[in-house]
Amino acid sequence: MRIGLSIKLIGYAMAGALITSAAIGVVRVQNERVSLDELIGKAGQSVANATASGAASLVAGYDYGNLEILATNVARQANVIRVIIRNQDGRVMTQAAGEEAGTYKRFESPVVFGGETIGDTLVDISTDALEKALNTLYWRVFIEQLVFGGILGLIVYFFTxxxxxxxxxxxxxxxxxxxxxxxxxxxxxxxxxxxxxxxxxxxxxxxxxxxxxxxxxxxxxxxxxxxxxxxxxxxxxxxxxxxxxxxxxxxxxxATTDWLTELPNRRKFDETLSRMFHQSERFAEEITLVLFDIDRFKLINDSHGHGAGDEVLRDIGTLLRLHVRKSDMPARLGGDEFGVVLYHTNVEQAVLFVENLMDGVRAHAFDYDGFRMEIGLSIGIAQYDAAMGTPQELYYSADKALYQAKHGGRGRYCVYSEATPPQENASS
Missing domain, CATH: 1.20.5 (Single alpha-helices involved in coiled-coils or other helix-helix interfaces)
Known part of the structure; x- marks a missing residue:
């Protein structure tokens, strides 16, 4: 069968129009892909860099609690699938998952502290939105070019x-x-x-x-x-x-801050103590709990009023913040009772901390309306032991040592020991 010129022209015109238009459409979509890929790349790398910068001091101090909070906050951001923070040995210190997605890109940034690389962060960014936008654009360009090719073929057919x-x-x-x-x-x-x-x-x-x-x-x-x-x-x-x-x-x-001293409250303290206890249980890391009361605090309120008592509590909170490290957890537990969880700290190091704190309290001028008050502390110290099955056992151990210090004459600290009664040390 002989094919007429009009039919050939229709075929040639439609084929040429479709191929050319498809090529143009593909090039345009690919250009858009490159632009969107660059945008996602810059945004993803920025998130990874910011996460690495925020994690530097936390990785250096093995602050797993705040690392977990940092990773969780980053994972809540839009299009973030996963956040992983590792130390310099490649061990995962914490990770958090965000929204689920089919495809993603991974961005990595080193964690640098003091000019030295001590770990890295990995951030997975979802590319589902990019693929969806490109698929929509592909179909739109295909339909538009198909319509254009059909119109051109019909025009050629009718005018040949x-x-x-x-x-x-x-x-x-x-x-x-x-x-x-x-x-x-x-x-x-x-x-x-x-x-x-x-x-x-x-x-x-x-x-x-x-x-x-x-x-x-x-x-x-x-x-x-x-x-x-x-x-x-x-x-x-x-x-x-x-x-x-x-x-x-x-x-x-x-919800987790004491309004008077601006220290973490009992709720935050219990959560942190539980987390640090289980970390120590898992990784064999040392933690020591310090509990202390203000000696004869009721007498201060009765003699000088509750305003004076509040001032003493605020001053104690300020002194406590000056003596703890970023990795430690100081808190007001209620009334005149305070607690500190010392991370990566054994009993000997905790005793040095307590002695420095007591020296700071003795050197501080507790003045209220012209009255000079002498403030003393009774302190109990207990280090985590593998025999302790729950955080409450560590708390009760420190509380027993505190009880021993109070009934031993106050103004001193005691160290808890299961084998012997708590060791007493009086302040001069």
Missing amino acids: ASGIVSPIHKLTMAMEEAMEKGDSFVARDLEVQSEDEIGRLVSVFNTLNKSLADYHRQLHGKIDLANQELRDKNIQLSGRTLELENALDLLSAM
Whole structure:
């Protein structure tokens, strides 16, 4: 069966239009992919760098509690799938998981402290939103180019006839001659030499050439507008997420902070003691618990009023913050009772801490309305032992030592020991 020129022209026109349009669409989508990949890459690396910077002092101090809080806060951010913080030996110190996703990119940043690399952070960022946007763009470009190819084929079909073979040949020869001279067929309009079908075909081609350029400009404008709206929505979402995180942080701080001394309260202390106890149980790390009361605190309230008692409590809280490290947990447990969990600390080191604290209390001027008050502390010390099965056992051990110090004359500290009664040390 002989295929007519009109059918061939339809086939050629549609095939050419579809291939060219598809190539343009693929290039455009790939360009958008590169831009979005760069945007995700910069955002992901920024999150990894910020996490590494925030984790530096925590990794150096083996502060697992705050590392866990840091990883959890980062994992709550939009598009974050997973956060892993490791030490210099490659051991995972903490990790947290965020939203679930099918595809992701991993970003890594070294943890540097004092000019030395002491670990690294790994952050997995979801690419589901990128793939979804690109798939939508692929389908839209495919449909648009398919419609365009069909329209062009139909125009060629309706404006071709059996008597145009020779004129088309002449037209082809003219275009080939122009191309040999270096002229571009698409860059300029073809000259219309007649009013017949060929002339109309050339006119239609010129019109389509201009329309195609305008259409592509409009399409690029729509894509740019859609991308800008997408970026604006992402920025708004990030801002709302940050506001929510700040509000939650404030509520958490209010729920776990003592209003008078601004130290962590009993709730925060119990949570931290439990976490540090189980970390010590798992990793064989030393922790020591210190409990202390203010000697004859009721007499201070009865003699000078509760305002004076509050001032003493605030001053004790200030002195306590001056003597602890960032990795330790000081807290007001209620009334005139305070506690400190000393991380990576044995009994001998805890005794040095207690003696320095008692020296600081003796040197401090506790004045209230012209009255000078002499303040003393009774202190109990207990180190974690493998025989202790629960955090409560460690607390009760320190409390027994505190009881021994109070009934041994106050103004002293006692160290708990299961084999012998608590060792007593009086302050001079």
